[in-house]
Amino acid sequence: MTASVQLQDVTFGYHAAHPVLRQISLAVERGTFLAIVGPNGAGKSTLINLLAGVLKPRSGTLSIDGADIQSYRQPELARKVAVVRQEFIPTFAFSVAETVMMARTPYFGQLGFERQSDHRIVTEAMELTDTSQFAARPLGSLSGGERQRVFIARALAQDTPILLLDEPTSFLDLRHQVGIYDLLKSIQQDKGRTIISITHDINLAAQYCDQVLLLLPCPVDSSSRAAAPGLPGPAHYRMGPPSEVFTPERIREAFGVGVFSAPVGRETVILPLGRLARDADRTDPRSAPRENKP
Amino acid sequence: MPRLLSPKILFLRIAAAALLLFLTMLLCSLVGTEEISLRTALTGSADALSPNPDFEILMHVRVPRIILAAIVGAALAGAGVTFQAVLRNPLADPYILGISSGAGLGAMLAVISGVNWTLWGRSPIAVFAFAGALGTVWLVWMIGRVTGKFHVTGLLLAGVVVNACFSAVIMFLTSIAKSQDVYATIFWLMGNMNEEDFFVLWAGAGAVGAGLVALFFISPQLNAISFGATDAQSIGIDVRRTQFLAFAISAFITAVAVSLSGLIGFVGLIVPHAVRLVLGPDHRQLLPLSSLVGAMFLVAADTVARVVVAPAQLPVGVITAMVGGPFFLILLMRYNKKVGWLT
Numbered sequence: 292m293t294a295s296v297q298l299q300d301v302t303f304g305y306h307a308a309h310p311v312l313r314q315i316s317l318a319v320e321r322g323t324f325l326a327i328v329g330p331n332g333a334g335k336s337t338l339i340n341l342l343a344g345v346l347k348p349r350s351g352t353l354s355i356d357g358a359d360i361q362s363y364r365q366p367e368l369a370r371k372v373a374v375v376r377q378e379f380i381p382t383f384a385f386s387v388a389e390t391v392m393m394a395r396t397p398y399f400g401q402l403g404f405e406r407q408s409d410h411r412i413v414t415e416a417m418e419l420t421d422t423s424q425f426a427a428r429p430l431g432s433l434s435g436g437e438r439q440r441v442f443i444a445r446a447l448a449q450d451t452p453i454l455l456l457d458e459p460t461s462f463l464d465l466r467h468q469v470g471i472y473d474l475l476k477s478i479q480q481d482k483g484r485t486i487i488s489i490t491h492d493i494n495l496a497a498q499y500c501d502q503v504l505l506l507l508p509c510p511v512d513s514s515s516r517a518a519a520p521g522l523p524g525p526a527h528y529r530m531g532p533p534s535e536v537f538t539p540e541r542i543r544e545a546f547g548v549g550v551f552s553a554p555v556g557r558e559t560v561i562l563p564l565g566r567l568a569r570d571a572d573r574t575d576p577r578s579a580p581r582e583n584k585p
Numbered sequence: 586m587p588r589l590l591s592p593k594i595l596f597l598r599i600a601a602a603a604l605l606l607f608l609t610m611l612l613c614s615l616v617g618t619e620e621i622s623l624r625t626a627l628t629g630s631a632d633a634l635s636p637n638p639d640f641e642i643l644m645h646v647r648v649p650r651i652i653l654a655a656i657v658g659a660a661l662a663g664a665g666v667t668f669q670a671v672l673r674n675p676l677a678d679p680y681i682l683g684i685s686s687g688a689g690l691g692a693m694l695a696v697i698s699g700v701n702w703t704l705w706g707r708s709p710i711a712v713f714a715f716a717g718a719l720g721t722v723w724l725v726w727m728i729g730r731v732t733g734k735f736h737v738t739g740l741l742l743a744g745v746v747v748n749a750c751f752s753a754v755i756m757f758l759t760s761i762a763k764s765q766d767v768y769a770t771i772f773w774l775m776g777n778m779n780e781e782d783f784f785v786l787w788a789g790a791g792a793v794g795a796g797l798v799a800l801f802f803i804s805p806q807l808n809a810i811s812f813g814a815t816d817a818q819s820i821g822i823d824v825r826r827t828q829f830l831a832f833a834i835s836a837f838i839t840a841v842a843v844s845l846s847g848l849i850g851f852v853g854l855i856v857p858h859a860v861r862l863v864l865g866p867d868h869r870q871l872l873p874l875s876s877l878v879g880a881m882f883l884v885a886a887d888t889v890a891r892v893v894v895a896p897a898q899l900p901v902g903v904i905t906a907m908v909g910g911p912f913f914l915i916l917l918m919r920y921n922k923k924v925g926w927l928t
Contacts, residue, residue, distance in 0.1 A: 343819050344818075344819075345815055345818065345819070365818060365821060365822075365823060366821040366822075366823065367821075368821070369818075369819060369820055369821025370821065372819070373819065374816075374819040376815070376816060376819075379813075381811065381812045381813075382673045382674070382675065382811055383670075383675075383811055383861065383866035384865070384866055385808070385811075385865075385866050385867075386587070386865070388586060388587050388589060389589065389808075389865075389866075389867060390812075392589060393808055393809050393812070393820060394820055396805050396806065396808070396809050396820060396821070396822060397820070397821040397822065399805050402592055403801075403802065403804060403805040403869055404590075404591065404592050404869070405589070410586070413586070414586050417586070423586065426586055426587050427587040445820075449820065449821075
C-alpha cells in the first residue's frame with residue numbers, strides 16, 4: 292500500500308541559512324487522521340503549505356499518492372489535496388452555496404457553469420457538514436463555527452483523497468471544537484479520506500487522531516540537539532500514536548512549560564501550568580519554568 | 586440547496602438589461618436642445634436637395650455621442666468589476682493602478698509638445714493618453730512583480746506611488762506650461778463626450794466588446810480569486826494566468842475608454858457596487874450586467890450633461906459624481922440590511 296503522503300529528507304527555509312523544516316522523513320498512510328502540533332514557529336503552517344504545493348522544498352522529495360508533488364500541475368494537485376485555511380471572511384458577500392460550489396470551478400463547462408454532477412457533490416458536502424440549512428446566507432452573517440464548517444464543505448466538494456486543515460478549531464467554543472472534530476472523524480471513517488490538521492489542543496488531538504506529528508523549531512546548531520536524552524530518533528520532530536508522542540516530558544520539552552498530567556479515560560490528559568497557576572506546585576519538578584535559565 | 590445562477594437566468598437578465606439599454610439610448614436620442622421628431626427623422630427624405638435637419642441631428646450629432654457614452658460606460662464598469670475582484674478591494678476602480686495619472690501625463694505631453702498629426706482619426710491627446718495609460722499599468726505591474734509574488738498590497742502601493750509621482754510631474758508641467766495649453770488638458774481630463782466618427786465608434790465598440798467577452802470567460806476564476814490568491818490556487822485555479830489576463834484586459838479597455846472621452850470618475854466604482862448590492866457578487870453575472878448598467882448610466886448622465894445648462898454643456902464627470910453618489914447611498918442603505926454587506 293503506497294502512502295498517501297510521503298516526505299523524504301524534506302528541508303525548507305524561507306532563507307537558505309535558516310531552515311524552518313530540516314530533513315523531515317515520514318509517511319502518512321491512506322485514511323489516517325494526523326494532527327500536527329508544536330510551538331509557534333516550528334513550521335506547522337509551512338509544512339501544510341508544502342503539502343498544498345504553495346511552497347516548494349529546498350531539498351528532499353515530497354510525494355502525494357505515490358507521485359512527486361513537482362510532477363503535478365496546480366489543477367491536478369487540487370484534485371488530490373484540499374486545504375482549509377484559517378477562518379476568514381471574504382471581501383464580497385458570497386452565499387454559503389456559492390462558496391461551496393466554487394470548489395468545482397476547475398470542472399465547470401465551457402460557459403463557466405456547474406454540471407449536474409457538481410450539484411450532486413456540493414449538495415452531499417453540505418449535508419455532511421450540516422450547512423444546507425444556511426445555504427442561501429452570506430458567509431459574513433454566520434458564526435465562526437458555522438463558517439468553518441462551510442470551508443470544510445468546500446474542501447469536501449473538491450472531492451480529494453487528502454484534506455489539510457490549518458487550525459480549524461482556533462477561535463471556536465468548546466461545543467464547536469468538538470463538533471469540528473466529530474465532523475473530521477466521520478469524514479475519515481465514512482469516506483476514507485486522509486486528514487492532516489494543525490492544532491494546539493493536544494488533548495482533543497489525542498482523543499481523535501491516529502497519529503500525531505510533534506514539530507520543534509529547528510535548532511540553530513543541529514549537533515547539540517541530536518543527542519538529547521530520552522528522545523530517540525531525530526530531535527526536532529517526532530511522529531507516532533498520541534500515547535507515544537504526548538508524554539508529559541516531551542510536551543514540557545517542546546513547549547517549555549510546566550505540565551500537570553493525569554490518566555483520564557483511555558488517554559493521559561496533559562494540562563500546561565504556568566508559575567502562578569493553582570496547581571503549579573504539583574507540576575513535575577523537572578518542568579520548572581523556562582525562566583530558570585541554564 | 587438554493588437556486589444558484591443558471592445560464593438561463595443569466596441570459597434572461599442580460600437580455601432584459603440590453604433591451605433597457607436600447608430603450609434608454611432611444612429615449613436619450615430624442616432629448617436635446619433642438620426638438621426633433623423620430624418619425625420625421627426616419628421617414629423624411631435625406632437627399633442632398635432637400636436636407637432633413639431632424640435626420641442630420643439624430644444621426645450625426647446625437648446617436649454617435651450616445652453610442653460613445655455607452656461604450657465608455659460599459660468599459661469603465663466592466664474594468665471596475667475586474668479590478669475590485671483581483672485586488673480584493675471594494676475601493677478599487679479602473680484608475681487605481683495609475684491609469685488616470687498616466688493618461689493625464691500623456692495628454693499633457695501631447696498638448697505642450699504641440700504635435701498635431703492624427704492617428705486613425707484620433708487627436709494626439711487621445712493617442713498619447715492611451716499610450717500613457719497602458720505604459721503606466723505596465724510599469725505598476727512590473728513593480729508589483731518585483732516587490733512580491735503578485736501580492737495585491739504590493740500592486741496597490743505601486744499604483745498609489747506611481748499615481749503620486751506622475752501627478753507631481755503633471756503639476757510641474759502645468760506650472761511651466763502656457764495657460765491655454767493647461768486649460769485644454771484639464772478640460773480634456775475632466776471627461777467629455779464628443780461627436781465621433783462612426784469608424785472610431787466601431788473600433789472602440791469592437792475593442793471594448795471583445796475585452797468584456799474575454800473577461801466573462803475568466804469570471805468563474807475571478808469568483809475564486811476574490812477569496813485570495815493562495816485560496817484560489819488550492820482550489821485548482823491558475824492564479825497567475827487569471828490575474829494577468831484580468832489586469833491586461835481591463836487596463837486595455839480602460840485605456841480605450843480614456844482615449845475616447847478623458848477621465849470619467851465614479852462609473853467604474855459605483856456601478857459594480859450597485860449591481861452587486863442588488864444581484865449579488867457572482868462575477869459571471871456581475872460583469873455583463875455591470876457593463877450594461879454602466880452603459881445605461883453614462884448615456885443618461887451625458888444626456889443630462891448636454892441639456893441641463895443648455896446651450897452650454899457640463900463635463901459628464903460632474904453629473905456622474907453628483908447623481909451617482911446619492912443614488913448609491915440610497916441603494917447602500919436599502920440593501921445593506923438584506924445582505925449584511927458591510928458587517
